[in-house]
Amino acid sequence: MPEQVVFGMEVFLNGLMAGVLYALVALGFVLIYKASGIFNYAQGVMALFSAMTLVGVMNGQVPFSHLINAIFGTEIHHFGWHLPALAGILLTMGIMVILAWLVQKVIFKHLVNQAPIILFMATIGLAYFMEGFGDLMWGGEIKKLDVGIPQGINLWIDETTFNIFDYGFFIDNLDIFATVVAIFLVFALVAFAQYTKQGRAMRAVADDHQAALSVGVSLNFIWVMVWSLAGFVALIAGIMWGTKSGVQFSLSLIALKALPVLMLGGFTSIPGAIVGGLIIGVGEKMFEFLVGPLIGGATENWFAYVLALLFLVFRPQGLFGEKIIERV
């Protein structure tokens, strides 16, 4: 087989893996959008915040230590304990639930029945707030996150492909792990939505708020639950991305990458988020591989958006989105 084709296959596989990670973030968007019609720009910052909190909790950092030190002139930084990863994740999840409750209570309760675009802007405000809040709470430096996920080249794939193509593929263990987790997560979410009482209530709310309210579904509870679920998805995305490239500001930018994924897949469809993620992941890696060298590289910055834009011109509701019907 010619070398270029083999390289291309490796790029394709890596693109699939990257796509899974995009899809992870996009999932959180879809969850909230379906249940409350809020397009949650803060999803990426939630991933960042949860990853920061996880690192902070595991290392026993004192929250707001910089602020406290600045005000009182003290020198406190750490409680001096180290938590195991699982305990840290559970604690962080608790914090994300509290956050979800606060978000619902403080912000979106007051914005019911506002235009969708106002809600969107509110989530941008929320994103800024949480970014500052997270940095203030845990410090703004780049942190290393290690919860014991295997990392580095997968030797088995390397050897197998070397035997077949005479060229070993470089696939990161972390990406494989993330893929497996993402698949589980999707099945878990679908099962939750289909087979549990709360899941049914969630779908009812997504279908029609008022009808759900009239048969006794608590909108407040469902919205807090959905925000918590989105927080959970954000936490998982935060762990994966944080392990991959360190917990830092750029993590919040993956939200921007998830937007074209959503547009491609349609805002309301969970399978759409996955398929859209894979298309974007593979598309941008292949484009960079095939066309990038000809036009100067770093095409990953914009390819996803332009692809989504062109796609939307022909199909404004995305691949799996519900058809947009407008009435006067």
Next chain:
Amino acid sequence: MLYREAGDFKTTYREDNQTFPIKFDRYRYYVVLAVAFLLIPFLINDYWVNAIFLPFLIYSIAAIGLNILVGYCGQVSLGSGGFMAVGAYAVYKLMTAFPDVSIMIHVFLAGAITAGVGVLFGLPSLRIKGFYLAVATLAAQFFLVWIFNRVPWFYNYSASGQINAPEREFFGVAVTGANADSWATYVFCLIILTFCGIVARNLTRGAMGRKWMAIRDMDIAAEIIGVNPLNAKLSAFAISSFFIGISGALFFSVYLGAVEVGEAFGINKSFLILFMIIIGGLGSIFGSFAGAAFLVLLPVLLKNLFVAGLGWQPDLATHLEFMIVGGLIILFLVVEPHGIAQIWRLAKEKLRLWPFPH
């Protein structure tokens, strides 16, 4: 007592339709103009100009531009940073290619070029609506920044990839480059801002502005009553981009002098301008000024308070600034969705009736 329509008799239709129908408002407007043009240039120094006045003037132009698109025509755009970059690079190419032509002409030409690019990226708005459009404008943002980074022709093949504003004069006074006096840059930007403000105000209260607002309120209904959505949306994109391009050109040539495109015109700039019009008030020219002033002053105030006043680390102040800006946006959306402009409007209503409550 002073703030009344009573006794101010209008005898022509022209008078009846003027921008400031109340006499007090009219005089206040002239006083503001007089202070801005005749008083401030003699009082300010470098710090004031660079920290407050120039950013305020330039962001005001950008905010007016974005407000036309988002506030008046209802097309949410997250691409203003990219369009500012178009203005900056256009003025750079023009300045270096035609050194003898006045900088004022270059700035407006840069705006016109940006308008063309804006129309190009506005075309999808005919098919794509709402969030989908907001995300689609991100394509403009990232693609434009990328192209200015990658195509050497745009930065004249300079080794650093930066663009640097050469010295150019306006009526014999240097307004760009290292030797420009601060008062000259201030007056130069102020002239352009005044022009933009008057044009925008009159456009938005004329036939065109009413078409935009009809499209904003419900585009299908507007189409049925005879507003051509193609014309209305694309003209909003063109005019909005024209203003944003001008502000980008000034931001580069007069304010910063040297620009690295990803840093100066990144996605954060788009959000900053969007925040200005949310806090200031969507669909209000005054709101654009108020929002720009607010978000220019806030960081300066916080920095003075926390870093200079309390002796904290600068990064702490930055984090707090993020929190405060984010919190304020939420607060405004919850408490007063129409922003500072609405507070101003309510205050004027009250003032007209004062001292009676109703």
